[in-house]
Amino acid sequence: MRHKDICIVGGGLVGLSAALALSRLGYSINLIEARSLGALQDGTIPAALDARSLALSHATVKIFTALGLWESIESLAAPIKEIHVSSSGRFGVTRLLADELNLEAMGYVVEYHLLFEQLLSAVKLEKNVELLSPANVEDLDCQPQGVALNIMVEGEPQKLMADLLIVAEGASAAIRERLGVTISTTDYHQVALAANVETEAPFSGIAFERFTPEGPMAMLPLTESRYALVWTQHPERAQQLLKCSDRDFLQELQKRFGYRLGVLRAVGQRASFELKLSRAQPLVTMNAVLIGNAANTLHPVAGQGFNLAMRDIAVLYDQLKGLNLRSEQLGIHLEKYQQLRMTDQQQTVQAGHGLVKLFSNNWPLLNHARAAALTALDLMPPLKQEVSWRGMGFGQGLSTLMRGHL
Ligand SMILES: Cc1cc2nc3c(=O)[nH]c(=O)nc-3n(C[C@H](O)[C@H](O)[C@H](O)COP(=O)(O)OP(=O)(O)OC[C@H]3O[C@@H](n4cnc5c(N)ncnc54)[C@H](O)[C@@H]3O)c2cc1C
Numbered sequence: 001m002r003h004k005d006i007c008i009v010g011g012g013l014v015g016l017s018a019a020l021a022l023s024r025l026g027y028s029i030n031l032i033e034a035r036s037l038g039a040l041q042d043g044t045i046p047a048a049l050d051a052r053s054l055a056l057s058h059a060t061v062k063i064f065t066a067l068g069l070w071e072s073i074e075s076l077a078a079p080i081k082e083i084h085v086s087s088s089g090r091f092g093v094t095r096l097l098a099d100e101l102n103l104e105a106m107g108y109v110v111e112y113h114l115l116f117e118q119l120l121s122a123v124k125l126e127k128n129v130e131l132l133s134p135a136n137v138e139d140l141d142c143q144p145q146g147v148a149l150n151i152m153v154e155g156e157p158q159k160l161m162a163d164l165l166i167v168a169e170g171a172s173a174a175i176r177e178r179l180g181v182t183i184s185t186t187d188y189h190q191v192a193l194a195a196n197v198e199t200e201a202p203f204s205g206i207a208f209e210r211f212t213p214e215g216p217m218a219m220l221p222l223t224e225s226r227y228a229l230v231w232t233q234h235p236e237r238a239q240q241l242l243k244c245s246d247r248d249f250l251q252e253l254q255k256r257f258g259y260r261l262g263v264l265r266a267v268g269q270r271a272s273f274e275l276k277l278s279r280a281q282p283l284v285t286m287n288a289v290l291i292g293n294a295a296n297t298l299h300p301v302a303g304q305g306f307n308l309a310m311r312d313i314a315v316l317y318d319q320l321k322g323l324n325l326r327s328e329q330l331g332i333h334l335e336k337y338q339q340l341r342m343t344d345q346q347q348t349v350q351a352g353h354g355l356v357k358l359f360s361n362n363w364p365l366l367n368h369a370r371a372a373a374l375t376a377l378d379l380m381p382p383l384k385q386e387v388s389w390r391g392m393g394f395g396q397g398l399s400t401l402m403r404g405h406l
Helices: 014-024 037-041 058-066 072-075 112-125 174-178 235-243 246-257 305-318 329-359 365-379 381-391
Strands: 002-009 029-032 053-056 079-082 084-089 092-099 107-111 131-132 135-143 147-151 156-165 184-201 207-214 215-219 224-232 264-266 273-283 289-290
Touching: 002 014, 014 029, 014 112, 014 131, 014 156, 014 305, 029 135, 029 215, 037 273, 053 112, 053 305, 058 072, 058 107, 058 305, 072 107, 072 112, 107 112, 112 131, 135 156, 135 174, 156 174, 184 215, 184 235, 184 246, 207 246, 215 305, 224 235, 224 246, 235 246, 235 273, 273 329, 289 329, 305 329
Parallel strands: 002 029, 002 156, 029 131, 084 207, 156 289
Antiparallel strands: 053 107, 079 107, 084 092, 135 147, 147 156, 184 224, 184 264, 184 273, 207 215, 215 224
């Protein structure tokens, strides 16, 4: 039986980032991922892995800086100089400008598969991390004194022990259910279409967030006159838009988005995501902790799911720093972690959910509220700064990694 300090189940963006951060504290780590990560890194499933792109907040940038990864990620990312928020067919536009906040950028946009490759390469170089992939958890026994796992690695059974279990399994419920953690779910009955779009207009660094009766639409700047589209739709309409020709898709998109970026010239591979808000309770049970989408799955409207998870990792890092994971201090620090994360998670979830509810319908009574919300934001610089500051991920104060060092 092999023993490690920490076992992380799930090698998505969040599991990989957690492994990197916690290995810097000197802990030995098993990272268990169901998919074959070797195949992904060999470039056999590159951009097809995921057509989505992610807006990274300043707090996330600081964390990657602390982990020594930001320079390489930045070379692949596009800066957001300005954010335009508008509501289709209604009065009220707000602009959030990096210049007004004396910042280089409001955030950065990077393609999911490029970020994934960066994180995976970094994890593979980490001495303290043993990556087990493709591997599945067959059985799990979580006790206050540690966790025992029976896993299957490439068809071979193995037994593992760890002092701390980190669950980063995304929307999958396998480990969560074994731990007896429940989730509350709100189905938005919406689907997000993600695709990269080539625009006539050259790179401007402007991100567009547009609220339409079907749901929010975002166009995030990418490198080389490309934009990352996230287009929320009713499920049936999404199916049509997934299947139609590129020409028809671009025509429909142009109708909805207008000519802010000139003619929309080409569209890449399209992917779809069913949208649900789900929240796990509790986040900590015995010596297990849930992070990332396993803890909170958000609507992508505010681009916060991964950023929120990075703040989880930063706070967990502080709580685990210098700790003997076999001591009873672990339970105390995990409880502290749960308490510290409550407000940020609650506020981030509610802000995104509130936006979706306020803007994703045609109720005339809400028109005034929608217009007022956008106009108020535009006219009140301090409020705008507060919103931007939260959007940048600093709403709940700084942890060590969020200061940019280990
Ligand atoms: C269209 C769209 C746009 C988005 N835009 C943004 C954005 O701009 N900014 C932002 O911050 N966030 C954004 N998000 C959210 C962000 O993508 C997610 O929050 C993030 O990718 C979640 O990562 P994760 O690692 O927690 O989960 P996942 O990516 O789901 O990874 C979970 C991993 O666990 C593995 N796994 C599951 N079960 C097991 C098991 N039993 N054993 C072993 N392995 C297992 C899976 O194979 C998977 O690799 C967006 C989301 C969508 C859908």
